[in-house]
Amino acid sequence: MPNIQVTDLAGNVTTLNATTGNTLMEELRDNGYSDIEAICGGVCSCSTCHVYLEGTWPAECNARSEDENQLVTSTDYYKPNSRLSCQITVSDDMDGLAVTIAKQTY
């Protein structure tokens, strides 16, 4: 159960005690982070689960699939550390890492 620091759109910083094996999007959405709308339900077709990975994340978290890369780089708020949180599976080695929720593009 890794603890992940989350900064929401208002700048509030909280700690998410995430469940290993779920996606980061599911953990954010289901734990009250309403800035994450996840309209497509996690099938990588909406970009309303956009986040920024802060600091050093495990290498596998920094790798986007081709589909994710196309979608996230076309958002208005893209940054090099952008990810779609539905495409990241929570693992124990994420303990202590930080994520910032991005403004969503519709």
Ligand code: FES
């Ligand atoms: S929830 Fe739609 S792309 Fe992640």
